[in-house]
Amino acid sequence: MKKKLLPFSILSALLLTQCKTSAPTQTAQDTAPAMVVEAPKEAFPYKTVPNDPLKARIYTLDNGLTVYLTQYKDAPRIQTYIAVRAGSKNDPANATGLAHYLEHMAFKGSSRLGTINWQKEQEELAKIEGLYETYRTQKDPALRKKTYHQIDSISGVAAKYAVPNEYDKLVAAMGMKNSNASTWVEQTIYYGDIPSNQLAKWALLESERLGVMIPRLFHTELEAVYEEKNRSLDNDNNKAFEAAFAALFPTHQYGAQTTIGTVEHLKNPSITEIKKYFDKYYVPNNMAIAMSGDLDFDQTIRTINEHFGRWKKKEVPAYTPPQEKPITAPVVKEVLGPESEMLLMAYRFPGIKSKDALVLRMINQILSNGQAGLIDLNINQKQAALGAGSFSEIYNDYSAHFLSGNPRQGQTLDQVKNLLLQQIELVKKGQFEDWLIPAIVNKNKISKMQAYESNAARATAFVDAFIARQDWADYLKQEEAFEKITKQDVVDVANRYYGNNYAIIYKRTGQDPNAQKVEKPTITPVPANREAQSEFYKSVAAIPVSDLQPQFVDYKKDIQQGTLKGNIPVYFTKNQENGLFSLYYILDMGTNNDLKLGLAVDYLQYLGTDKYSAEELQKEFFKIGCSFSVSSGQDQVYVSLTGLDENLEKGLQLFESLLQNPKADQKALNDMVAGILKDRKDAKLNKNIIHSVAMVNYAKYGPKNPFTHILTEQELKKVKPSELIARIKSIPTYQHRVLYYGPRELQSITATLNTGHIVPATLQPVPAEKAFKELDINKRQVYWTNYDMVQAELLFLTKSLNYDPKLVPTIRLYNEYFDGGMGAIVFQELRESRALAYSASSRFANASRKDRANYIMSYIGTQSDKLPEAMAGMQELLNDLPVAETNFTNAKASVRNSIATERINKVGILMNYEQARKLGIDYDIRKDIYQSLDAMTLDQIKAFQQQFVKGQNQTILVIGSKNRLNFKELAKYGTVKQLSLKELFGY
Template identity: 30%
Template sequence: MKTSCRLKAVLLLAVALLALPTFGQGLKAFKLKNGLSVYIWEDNTKSDVFGIVAVRAGSVNEPEEYTGLAHYLEHVMFKGTDQIGALDWAKEKPIYDQIIAKYDEMAATSDPAQKAAIGRQINDLTVEAGKISVSNEFSDLMESIGGKNLNAGTSYDLTYYHNSFPAYQINKWLEISSQRFIHPVFRTFQSELENVYEEYNMYQDNPGNQQANFLRSKAFEGHPYARDIIGLPEHLKNPHLSKLIDFYNEWYVPENMVLILVGNVNAQQIAGRIAGTFGRLEAKPLPQRKTYPDLEIKGRTQYSAKVGIYPSVCLIYPGVPAGHPDELPLEIAMSLLSNGDHTGTLDKLTLDGELTDCGASPMTMREQGRNLIQCIPLYDENQRRFESNKSTEKKALEAIRRVANGEFEDWKVEAIKMNLCRDFDVQMESNTFKGQLLMDAFINNKDLAKVLNYKDEVMAVTTDDIKRVVKQYLGDNYLALYIEQGKAKKGEKIQKPGYKPIEPPVGKESLYAMQFKHMPIGQVEEKFIDFSDVQVQQLNDRSKLYYTPNTENNVFSLTLRYGTGEREFPKLGIAAELMNNAGVMGAYEPQQLKEELSRLNATCQVWASDDYLYIMMRGYEQTLPQACQLLSRQILMPQLDDKQLSRLKGSVLGSRQQRKDNVSTLADALSQYIRYGEKSDYIDELTDQQMLELQISELTGDINRAANYEAEIFYCGTLPFEQVAQVLSTSLPLVANERPSLSPQDKPLAPVAENTVYFLPNNDAEQAQIFFYLPMGAYDKQDDVLRDAFNQYFSGGFGGLVMNEIREKRSMAYYAGANVLTPALPGNPTYMYGHLGTQNDKVNDAVDVFMRLVNDMPQNPSRLDNIKSYLRQEALSTHPDFRSKAQYLRTIRRMGYTDDPAKVNLPKIDALTFDDITKFYRANIQGKPYVIGIIGNPKMIDTDKLAKYGKVVKLNERKLFNTKDALF
C-alpha cells in the first residue's frame, strides 16, 4: 500500500520552484531543492521527447585499484530497484546481501580454486534471487510507454541514460526514470560481469581500439584518460559489488546530476511533476575530485607501436580542456589545417596526392585537452608499399608551419566560421543533438547562454586570436606517435566461467509495475504525417523536383539522385569518390573549386550506391544559384585528377592487402557471403588488376553517362517553391530525353536448399561472430504489422527472446539480435538475419540456445500488451524530419502506401493477437532451410557438434574475396 500512496503523492505533489529562467530558443533551466539540475528545451514541432539523465562521473572518478566501476554501473542500472522488478523484496534482500558479501570474500582470496568455488556459490544465490525478481522489468515498462532507443553510455567524465518517448507519456517517463535512481538493486551482477567480459574481448579484435589505446596512453600519460574506459582486465576479473555500491552512493548524487528533456514538452506544466519525481532523490554533498597535473610536453618525443592495419603518423600537441577561452579559436585553427570542405593546408596534401588521408581536430576533455593531427602515408601502387612515416611527418609539419606563420587568407577564416555556423544550424534541428549539447554544457560547467550563442561566439573569434593560439599550442613541443603495420599484442583473455542460467518467473510483474500501468497519461493525439507541404514538379522529360519547406533556418539541402549506380557502372563508385576532389575542366583546379564553394558557404558530397549516383549540396540560400552553377559545371565538365586516382588506387589496394588479417573485415565478408554468395560486395568488385588499369577518361565517361539518366531532386529550403523550381531547372545539369531509371533493385539473395553451417577458422579471433540467414517469402505491406510484431517479440530490446535468452539469462553474448528484413521493392523476398558476438568457448552453447528459439519459439502471451502498446506509439511518433520527408514519401509510395502507414496499420495493431505472431512464425520461419556462418578460433569450437544444425562447410579466407588477378 505504501507504493500506491507514493505514486498518488507524485501525481499531486507540487513543490515550490524558482521562476524558470529562459535562455531563448525555448530553453529553460532550473535546479530542484535537492540540487539536481533540470534543462528543458521546448519544441512543439516534434512528435516526441528525448530524455537524458546524466551524471558528472565516469571512469576518471574510479579508484585506481578498481577500474571499470563506472561502466559496470551503467550496465546494472537497468536491473531495477527495491520496487521495480521486486516480486518479494523482503525475501530477495537477504539473498542480495549475501551476494554482496560473497563478492568481498572472493576478492579477498588469491587462490583460483577458492575464487571458482565462491563464484559458483554466487551463481546459486543469483539463480535463487532470479526466481523472485524480474530483472528486465524496467526495460519492459519503458517498452510499454513507447520508449525507443533505450540505452546508456559511459565515458571518462560522464555516464548518461537516454531514450525517446511519446509526449503524452511524460508523466510515466518521469516516474520510472527517477525511480531507477532510488534504491537501485544491482540484480544479475554476475551475468552482467560476463557481458562486460564479452565487450572487453570484442574490443581485442578491433585494431582501431588498439590504436586508440596506444594514442591515449601517451597523450594523457599520468591521467586516467590514458587508460581504456572499460577498465583493466585484472580488475574486471576481480569485481567488488560493494565497491560498485560505494561508487554509486558517492557519485550519483543530485548535485552531480542533470535531467534533460528536449522536444514536445511544456516546462511550466511539468515543473511540478519533475519536482515530485526527481525531487525524491536524497540530497547529498558533492564528492571530492582528485586532480592530476597536466602532461608537460617538451620538444619532440617519438613513440612507436605495431598496432595498425596500415601505417600512420599522429602528432599530439598541447591543448585546452572543454570550456577554456581558447577552445573555439583552436577549433578554427585546426580547421585551417583540415576541414570538411578540404580547404586546409593538410587537405591540400591529400588533394595533391601527397598523402592517403589526413585529419586535424582538438581533443577537449573536462580536465585536459590535446590537439591531434593524424596522417596516413601515401601508398605507392607500383612498389606496393606505403611511404615512410618519417617523410609523412615532414609533410605534415610543413602544413602546420604555414598556418603557424599566418600563411592563410582572412576569407578562409571567415568561410570556416560561417561553415561552422551552418553546420550548427543543421545539427540544431535534432532533438538528440540538442540534448547532447546541454549534457556537454552541464558536464563541463559551461555557461548555457554562451552555448546557445555558439554562432556569435564563433563569429567573434578574430584572425589575431587564431594566430595567437597556433603559436602558443602548435609549436615545437609535440609527441610524434608512429603507428606501424602489425598485429597488436592483445589484452588478457577473460575466460567463460560456465555459470547456470537465470530463470526468472514467466508472466510475473511487481506491484510497482501493476500500479505504473494504471497511472494516467496525457491526451493521446493521433497526429499523422502531413505530406501536403511536399510539392512536386516535373523539371524535364522524366526528372522531378520534390520540394519541402524549411521552417527552422535558412540552410538549404539539395540531393540530386541520378537513377543509375554501380550495378550498371561498376566503376562509378571510384569515379564518384574522385568527384569529391575534382575540378572543372579549363576553369578550376580541385583546390580552387573547393575554395570557391567555401566562399559561397556551400558544401558538396558525391557518392554512389548500387542503385544511384548521389550529389548532395548544403549551404545558405542567398548563394543557391551560384552554388548550383558551380555544381553543374563540375558534373558536365569534371576534371578528375591523375594524382587523386593514383592515391585512391593505393588506398584501395593497401586496404585489400591487409583485410585478410582484419577479423572485423573477415566477419563482414562472411556475413555477406552467406546472404549473397557471389554477389557479395567483397566478391563482386573490381579485381586488383582492374583497379591498377583504371583511367581518368573512362571514369569521367561514367560520370557523364550516369548524368544522362533521369533524376530525382529533393530540395528543402525557405525560398518559394516556384523560385526554387526556376533556379534548379536552369542551373542543374539535367539533360533532355533522359534515360529511364531501373532503380532501385534488390540484390539477389542466395538460395538455400539445405541447412548449412559455414565455418571460417581464424586463430586471431578473440571473439567469435555468428551469423544467421533464412530466406522468406515476398514482401507485402499487408504483413507489416505482423512482421513488426514478430520482430519486437523475437528481438525487441532486452525483453526480446534473443537478448533475454542469450544475454540476460546466460551472458553468452554482448550483442545478440535477429530480425526479418525487407527489400527495396514489394514482391521481392524478405529474409531473417541474425548476428551474435560471443567468446569462442561459448559458440556451441550460444548456437544451441539461438537455434532452440528458431526451431521452437517459446510462447509468452503476457508480452502482447507491451508489444501492441509499443507498436501503436511507435507508429504515431515515427515522423521523418522536414529534410527527409520527401524521400520518405517516395519510399512508402514505392512500397504500396499512398499516405502515412500509421493510418492503415493502427487498426491492425489494435486487432493483433498473440496467435497472429505465432502463425507468422510458423508460416515463415519454423522448419524453413537456413544458413549459419561462424568465424572463430577452431581450437575452441567443436565443429562436429555444429553438424546437428546442417552440413558443415569449412571456408578458406580466399573464398570470401575476389581473387581473380589478385596481387596479394
C-alpha cells in the first residue's frame, strides 16, 4: 500500500472546482519589463513584453475585454479560458453560493440557443422567478410546499420549450475537450480545448451563451447543486479546510462564506439575485479571454472582436475587502468524520500585492518541495509522521500557508503539530543550508519549462495574471524577483508572520453531531427533447470548417531503437523543445511475481549508500535538478530518472550507486512496516478505497484478489533488511528495457548508458506471475458496505469479453454516444431530465491487457432517498438504449474531430507504445477508429448494445449508511450480501 500523498490539495478538499493558485506580484516600487505597444495594420493594437517565454500578445478591445494570445503548435488545438473577475467573495451575504450556481446556469443557453419557442418559454420563466422570490420569504411549511408545487408544475410547462444541453451537444460535435467551468473565491472560469479549425464556431457560441443569463431548467439544476453540496458534506477534507478558512478569515468572505453556499441559502435560491450578479460582473471590462495553441494572431483577434466586441461595457462595482483583526492566539477547531485522523494548520499572510507573499512561495518550497525541503527530510524521510506537507494559497486580499500531517499509530495530533512547528522554527532561525534557495530557484525554472509544454498551463498563467490585476509584464517580472530572494528575506518574513497566531484543525475519526444534508425536493422529470433543435443550433452546426487531417503514431518511424550491453533494448524519442530528459527502466514484473519486491521498492526511498545518507542523497539530486522514483505495480516495475539533461550523468551515477549499493537500515524498515500497518488501518476508513478499489477487486476476482494479495502483518514484521536489499540489487539484473526522451541523439545516450547503467553480462528472465482469474458474473447480485455518509454511491459492474481490437472502434463510438459528456444520453437523462444525481456515468471499459476482460462500469452518486429512482433510471438506460439521431451525429463528429486534432508526441509516443505492447498490437489503434467512423450507423451501436450490454448479469456495489439504504429496493436487483471490511481487505 502506497504512502499517503500530502498535502491535500484544495481541489480535492473542496470538491467544487479547479482552484487556481495565483502567483504573487512585486511591490509597486519594483520596476517591471517595459510593455511594448504594437500597432498592426489590422487596427488591433497589442502589447508584448521583451524576453517573454510565451511571446504573448495582449489586446484590449474597445469594450474593455482583455485578450491574451500565445502560439504553441504541437497540435492543431487551442486551449481557451474565459475568465470573470468575480467569485464567491462577491456573493451577497444573504445569498451565498450564487456565483457558483450562476456558473451552472451559464451552460443552459440563451434566448436563441436551447429553446424552440423563446416567447412562450420566457413567460413561464418569469412566473418561476416570481414564485422563487415568494418561496424564499415564506416560513410556513404548508405555504412553502404549495409554492414549490407551483414551481415544479410551471417548470414542467417551461421545459416543453427548452432543448437541454444544446450548448454541450455543439461543443462535443466540434471536438472540444474538457468543457467545464470552475468557481473559486475571486474568479469564475469557463474552459475548453478546441480544434483550431473550430475557432469561429467557438467564438460565436461562447459570446452568445455568456452574453445573457437565462435561468432555464433552474430547479432541476438546483437539485444537481444540492447533490454537489451533499458530496462536500461527505468529504472530511472539505470540512477541515472550510473550518481552517473560517478560522483564518472570520470577517472576510474567504472564510465567512463558502463557494458552494450554505444549506439554508441553497434551499431558498433567488433567480433575481443571480441576474443582478450577472449584470454587475459579467461585463467585458471585467472579463478576459486567454488562449494558447495553434492559432493565427490576426485572424484570432478579428474573430474574437467580431463576436465578443458586441458586448457592452459597464462600470463594475468596487469591492472593499473586509479587514481582519490580528490573530493573537491559536484558533482551535475540531472536525469529526468517518475518515482517518489528520491535522491541518494555517497561517494568514497578506495578499498578492505584498512582496511578503512572494517570500511565502519560497518558504513553502523550503519546507516542502518533494525532495529536499525541511518537512520532506525531517518528517517524511525520517518517517517521523505518516505523512506531512506544506502548500500556500495566494489570493488578492490575503494569502494562507497550510501545513498538514497524518499521525503514525500511537502518535497524537499534537505531536504531529509539534513536528510541523519545529520546521517553522528552523526557517525562522535560518537553519537551512545556503544552497537550498538557489536549488529551489533552479527547480522553479525546470517546472516552468515543463509547464509551458502544455497549452493549459500557458493559458492558466494569463488567467492568474488577470485575476490578480497584474500587467503581464509584472507577472513575468515576479519570477526574476523570486530568484533574488535571500536567506535574510526568508528569515525576516518568517519571524514576522509565524508566531502563536495560527489556526489549527483537528480532524478526528467519529460521527459528526452537526452533520447536515440537503433534503430531496419533489421534482417531476422534464422532457429531454433530444431531437429538438433551435434555429440558432442549426445555423451554428451548418457553419463550414476546414478539414484537419489526423496524424497517427508510426512506431517504426517515430521511435528509434538501439541496444545496450546485455541486449537491453533502448526506445528513443528526441526532445526538440528544451533541455529536459526522462529516462525509464521498465521490468515486466511486479507484486504478482514477488510480494516482497513491492516492499523493497518502498524501502528504497528511505535508504542511502556507503557515500551518502538517505537525506544527503535527496539533497544531491535536488542540487543538480534531477529526481528519481521507483514504483511497483502488480505486473511492472518502473524506474525513472528525470531532470536537466546536462546533469544526466551525475544523476545516473547517483541513482545507479543507490541501486547497486543500498545501505540497510533496520530502523527505517521498522518504521516503514509500522507505517504500512497504519496505512492499512486508515484505508478501511477511506470511502473511495473501500468502494472503488476493494469492492471492485472483490467483485472481479473474489476474496483472493490483487488488492488483498499482500504480506500479512506477521510476515511484514519478519522481513529482514537483507531480503529487501537483495531485491533492490536484483532489479537491474532482470530482463528489462530502457526508454529515453531527451535532447541527445540515440548514439550519445546509448554510449552514456553503456557506461553508467550497471548490469550483468547476462540478464535473468523475470519470475512467473501469480495469475488471478477473473470471475464470471453469472447471476445478479448486490454487495453493500456500511459507511457513515449522506449520499449513497453505486457501481454497476458487468464482465464482458476479453480485449478485442476489432471492437475498439464500435466501443469508442458507443461510449461517446452514451456517455461522452454533458450532452450525452446518461448525463442528460439522469441529471438534466430527472435530477437524480450530481454525478452519473457509464462506460464500456476496454481492458488494459490483451488477456483481461472488458467491463461495463456504470456509476451513480446520489442521495440515499433517491436510490430507487436512480437505480431504475440507470437500468432503464442500460437495457433500452435511447435512439437519438442528433446525438449520434454529434458523437461521430466528436470522435472524428478529436482524433483528427490529437497529437501523441514527446514522451507520450513511448508511453503509447508501451500500452500497445500490453494489448498485443503494434500500431496506433486510433487509425482503426478514424477509418471506421464514416461507415458506422446508429443501428450498429444499437446492435452492439443489444449484444453486449442489455440484460447482462451485474454485480452492483453499494456503499452508504445502513440507516439510509433501502434494502427492499436493492433486493429487486439480485441477492443482497453485506461485505465486511475484513472480507474486502483481507485483514
